[in-house]
Amino acid sequence: MTTPLAVTVPLDQGRAYDILIGRNLLDEAGTRVAALKAKAAVIVTDANVAALYGERMRTSLEAAGLRSGLVVVAPGEASKCYATYAQVCDGLLVHRVERGDLVVALGGGVVGDLAGFAAATLRRGVRFVQAPTSLLAQVDSSVGGKTGINSPLGKNLIGAFHQPRLVLADTATLDTLSEREMRAGYAEVAKYGLINDAGFFDWCEANWDGIFSGGPARDEAVAICCRAKANVVVRDEREDGERALLNLGHTFGHALERLTSYDSQRLVHGEGVAIGLALAFRFSARLGLCPGQDAGRVANHLALAGLPTTLRAVPGGCGDADALVEAMAQDKKVRDGALTFILARGIGQSFIAPGIDAAEVRAFLTDELRAA
Amino acid sequence: MTTPLAVTVPLDQGRAYDILIGRNLLDEAGTRVAALKAKAAVIVTDANVAALYGERMRTSLEAAGLRSGLVVVAPGEASKCYATYAQVCDGLLVHRVERGDLVVALGGGVVGDLAGFAAATLRRGVRFVQAPTSLLAQVDSSVGGKTGINSPLGKNLIGAFHQPRLVLADTATLDTLSEREMRAGYAEVAKYGLINDAGFFDWCEANWDGIFSGGPARDEAVAICCRAKANVVVRDEREDGERALLNLGHTFGHALERLTSYDSQRLVHGEGVAIGLALAFRFSARLGLCPGQDAGRVANHLALAGLPTTLRAVPGGCGDADALVEAMAQDKKVRDGALTFILARGIGQSFIAPGIDAAEVRAFLTDELRAA
Numbered sequence: 199m200t201t202p203l204a205v206t207v208p209l210d211q212g213r214a215y216d217i218l219i220g221r222n223l224l225d226e227a228g229t230r231v232a233a234l235k236a237k238a239a240v241i242v243t244d245a246n247v248a249a250l251y252g253e254r255m256r257t258s259l260e261a262a263g264l265r266s267g268l269v270v271v272a273p274g275e276a277s278k279c280y281a282t283y284a285q286v287c288d289g290l291l292v293h294r295v296e297r298g299d300l301v302v303a304l305g306g307g308v309v310g311d312l313a314g315f316a317a318a319t320l321r322r323g324v325r326f327v328q329a330p331t332s333l334l335a336q337v338d339s340s341v342g343g344k345t346g347i348n349s350p351l352g353k354n355l356i357g358a359f360h361q362p363r364l365v366l367a368d369t370a371t372l373d374t375l376s377e378r379e380m381r382a383g384y385a386e387v388a389k390y391g392l393i394n395d396a397g398f399f400d401w402c403e404a405n406w407d408g409i410f411s412g413g414p415a416r417d418e419a420v421a422i423c424c425r426a427k428a429n430v431v432v433r434d435e436r437e438d439g440e441r442a443l444l445n446l447g448h449t450f451g452h453a454l455e456r457l458t459s460y461d462s463q464r465l466v467h468g469e470g471v472a473i474g475l476a477l478a479f480r481f482s483a484r485l486g487l488c489p490g491q492d493a494g495r496v497a498n499h500l501a502l503a504g505l506p507t508t509l510r511a512v513p514g515g516c517g518d519a520d521a522l523v524e525a526m527a528q529d530k531k532v533r534d535g536a537l538t539f540i541l542a543r544g545i546g547q548s549f550i551a552p553g554i555d556a557a558e559v560r561a562f563l564t565d566e567l568r569a570a
Numbered sequence: 571m572t573t574p575l576a577v578t579v580p581l582d583q584g585r586a587y588d589i590l591i592g593r594n595l596l597d598e599a600g601t602r603v604a605a606l607k608a609k610a611a612v613i614v615t616d617a618n619v620a621a622l623y624g625e626r627m628r629t630s631l632e633a634a635g636l637r638s639g640l641v642v643v644a645p646g647e648a649s650k651c652y653a654t655y656a657q658v659c660d661g662l663l664v665h666r667v668e669r670g671d672l673v674v675a676l677g678g679g680v681v682g683d684l685a686g687f688a689a690a691t692l693r694r695g696v697r698f699v700q701a702p703t704s705l706l707a708q709v710d711s712s713v714g715g716k717t718g719i720n721s722p723l724g725k726n727l728i729g730a731f732h733q734p735r736l737v738l739a740d741t742a743t744l745d746t747l748s749e750r751e752m753r754a755g756y757a758e759v760a761k762y763g764l765i766n767d768a769g770f771f772d773w774c775e776a777n778w779d780g781i782f783s784g785g786p787a788r789d790e791a792v793a794i795c796c797r798a799k800a801n802v803v804v805r806d807e808r809e810d811g812e813r814a815l816l817n818l819g820h821t822f823g824h825a826l827e828r829l830t831s832y833d834s835q836r837l838v839h840g841e842g843v844a845i846g847l848a849l850a851f852r853f854s855a856r857l858g859l860c861p862g863q864d865a866g867r868v869a870n871h872l873a874l875a876g877l878p879t880t881l882r883a884v885p886g887g888c889g890d891a892d893a894l895v896e897a898m899a900q901d902k903k904v905r906d907g908a909l910t911f912i913l914a915r916g917i918g919q920s921f922i923a924p925g926i927d928a929a930e931v932r933a934f935l936t937d938e939l940r941a942a
Binding site for chain 1: 652653655656659660663664687690691692693694695716718721722723724727728729730731808
């Protein structure tokens with residue numbers, strides 16, 4: 199076996215787990231998963247990933263003596279719904295997943311969230327392994343135990359906290375991602391620098407193309423992001439406080455996804471986040487919290503990586519300021535009707551800003567929509 | 571306010587909660603729930619219970635300054651399904667239940683399990699209150715934090731552990747139960763004596779009619795059962811061991827419910843449990859573990875209370891021994907394909923018996939089906 203980069207998430211009560219990062223880790227899945235002592239490990243994946251990596255993963259699991267099987271869902275955000283959740287649960291039951299067995303989520307963020315939620319609730323909880331195959335999933339959604347699906351009333355409104363027992367981030371799988379998916383994942387990479395690590399943002403400005411092309415910069419970036427996320431998650435697993443910082447860019451981003459009907463032709467999650475990051479910094483600058491220069495640097499870097507940074511960049515538009523504020527009010531980061539944002543005093547200096555006045559937000563968005 | 575009987579479930583990490591037991595506690599719901607410091611408390615109930623107690627509960631909540639609302643589902647076990655779960659989650663979202671708010675499960679076991687699971691997974695977990703209105707729910711399902719729904723592949727296969735913050739058992743609501751529902755709940759009452767409290771089984775033999783007619787014996791029985799369950803739950807919240815004792819009679823019972831297609835016209839849960847209890851004792855006696863006399867006493871008492879105690883009592887039949895064993899093998903108390911039963915060395919002396927040979931079970935059931 200190769201020696202992958204390793205990040206430990208040191209949770210209590212025997213729930214600590216490792217994130218392993220390296221090229222071609224998929225072929226080690228069997229050995230690594232068998233070490234968790236299960237009889238069966240059933241893979242949940244989508245049709246695209248199944249075609250690329252399904253049999254390879256299954257072969258690795260069975261070679262290690264695990265009974266395996268595949269539950270395949272349709273690709274795309276639309277699968278994070280009640281009906282597909284039921285399909286996955288029943289599929290796992292058909293494969294006779296018992297309490298001591300494992301679910302393996304093989305795919306991007308949608309598969310990880312969906313399969314993780316199914317694992318969290320199958321027989322009131324079975325263990326699961328994340329094998330993320332998108333950059334977004336490797337640096338964000340596969341770590342930290344947030345699982346769930348969307349309701350017609352909003353994104354990620356249904357779910358559970360359920361930590362994986364292992365994360366296997368095979369960075370060679372990113373070679374098969376489209377440029378657009380790589381860019382979308384990269385928005386989350388840059389986010390970690392913007393939250394609390396100005397040095398990492400500098401590093402990103404210098405090395406971002408190495409992440410896209412593969413090689414050591416990619417593995418290193420994934421490891422840095424996972425370590426950053428792990429640190430936050432360990433201190434605030436259930437998002438009672440600090441973990442909300444990870445939502446930098448997401449309050450705006452989720453509203454945009456909502457207003458484009460989660461139609462990935464128009465906008466994928468990472469693009470919404472990229473616009474959201476740029477907006478969060480410009481809004482912070484407008485409120486006099488952050489130098490305008492930092493806001494400019496954020497937007498410039500994201501644009502250089504090919505990401506959208508303005509409301510006008512949303513194909514087909516995103517509605518007016520009222521629609522945006524209303525969509526944000528549906529977000530679960532609302533308490534008692536007040537809007538909570540993550541704002542910044544500069545690059546690497548984000549903070550939680552509760553009780554932001556909706557009128558202030560509306561005025562800002564109106565100007566953003568008007569800007570040439 | 572009256573002074574109800576109170577049982578505390580002393581869970582750790584700030585999750586301890588009270589079970590309050592007494593007549594007309596529904597009218598105190600507002601005061602009791604408001605003490606939990608929420609802005610909103612939205613009721614989930616079924617159409618039958620809504621007609622009887624929905625507005626009364628809502629009035630009590632609103633009089634205490636809580637924003638409230640009702641989410642009403644169809645009565646019956648069929649509502650413990652994916653589609654109704656989605657309906658409840660979306661209904662709670664329409665009522666804008668936020669993270670600090672409360673869900674109130676008002677009804678029997680179906681409503682409690684369903685609403686509890688919705689609360690466990692709405693916004694990755696909101697608090698909930700159980701207000702059980704059936705005997706079964708008051709002595710069993712409302713306590714202990716098991717929530718969930720059925721899959722087409724088996725009962726309670728989807729769910730979560732999610733402890734309520736308060737249980738309000740208004741024993742006057744049992745006055746509106748049908749005789750059949752009272753009897754079905756009574757099977758779970760008797761079960762506590764059979765598990766590990768021979769003295770309580772003696773008491774039941776002397777006082778069972780007082781439980782049916784109302785009055786102090788009813789409140790006392792509910793309190794004793796809740797205390798017994800709380801003791802087990804605190805020692806083994808997630809059923810890694812001892813808690814499985816609470817499944818006495820349930821491995822057979824669940825198989826019978828499955829083979830009668832969860833059709834409550836034919837068999838309700840408590841009736842399946844009654845048959846299961848009688849079978850568990852006769853099977854124990856056949857294996858030479860338990861005096862035949864005790865098995866006889868169990869069946870006699872359940873029959874006196876009007877409950878079925880044989881496979882032949884299942885309306886429309888329950889399939890042959892093979893079908894029963896197959897149905898049991900689907901139960902989640904199966905590990906690595908071996909059947910686990912709860913057996914007994916006598917009344918009040920139950921124990922977990924893993925690795926029971928399926929052929930032994932099949933032979934027993936064949937004889938049971940043949941018996942005159």
